[in-house]
Amino acid sequence: MQVNYKMQCNFVIPGDVVGTAEEFLAxxxxxxxxxxxxxxxxxxxxxxxxxxxxxVIPSTNxxxxxxxxxxVVGQITDLKESLAILRLAFKRGCESRPIHNxxxxxxxxxxxxxxxKEIRQVLxxxxxxxxxxxxxxxxxxxxxxxxxxxxxxxxxxxxxxxLRLEEKKLxxxxxxxxxxxxxxxxxxxxxxx
Numbered sequence: 320m321q322v323n324y325k326m327q328c329n330f331v332i333p334g335d336v337v338g339t340a341e342e343f344l345a346x347x348x349x350x351x352x353x354x355x356x357x358x359x360x361x362x363x364x365x366x367x368x369x370x371x372x373x374x375v376i377p378s379t380n381x382x383x384x385x386x387x388x389x390x391v392v393g394q395i396t397d398l399k400e401s402l403a404i405l406r407l408a409f410k411r412g413c414e415s416r417p418i419h420n421x422x423x424x425x426x427x428x429x430x431x432x433x434x435x436k437e438i439r440q441v442l443x444x445x446x447x448x449x450x451x452x453x454x455x456x457x458x459x460x461x462x463x464x465x466x467x468x469x470x471x472x473x474x475x476x477x478x479x480x481x482l483r484l485e486e487k488k489l490x491x492x493x494x495x496x497x498x499x500x501x502x503x504x505x506x507x508x509x510x511x512x
Contacts, residue, residue: 331358331375338366338373348375383413389452395444401427403442423459430463430501441501447472449503469503
């Protein structure tokens with residue numbers, strides 16, 4: 320019988336040894352130096368023997384570090400001819416630590432695997448979007464091509480009411496306008512997986 324073995328350890332500060340690189344993989348809030356995994360932030364260590372990972376859960380409101388491959392959620396604040404500009408809210412796995420004053424871009428070529436003539440066909444102002452970081456320097460570039468990525472909450476472009484998903488179409492319950500978006504499989508689920 321396999322036992323799920325997770326262990327909370329000690330409070331550490333940046334530079335403290337969390338574990339050994341031979342035994343664990345460096346997770347969030349850690350880095351490898353020589354044969355040791357060390358803390359990048361002050362917080363509680365979390366060693367997971369099943370996943371073989373070592374993390375530091377910050378005890379301060381340290382800024383969230385964004386990297387390629389991270390899944391983030393943000394709201395569209397502006398649409399250009401071939402770009403959507405998002406104000407990022409949080410990173411998956413770090414929901415309790417909001418991202419402040421950070422914008423990211425979704426280029427029209429990164430919304431679907433098929434051709435999209437106009438970005439307004441698949442995204443609209445105020446939409447809440449789940450996306451993956453594909454470029455983190457100097458401007459954050461996002462992609463929503465994968466099925467689980469895309470709009471998780473949409474608003475009617477006519478009256479601003481949240482849209483309902485009815486038989487693969489978005490319908491406004493107030494003005495009955497029908498709209499389309501590049502939807503995430505998480506649309507209106509109330510959680511981000």
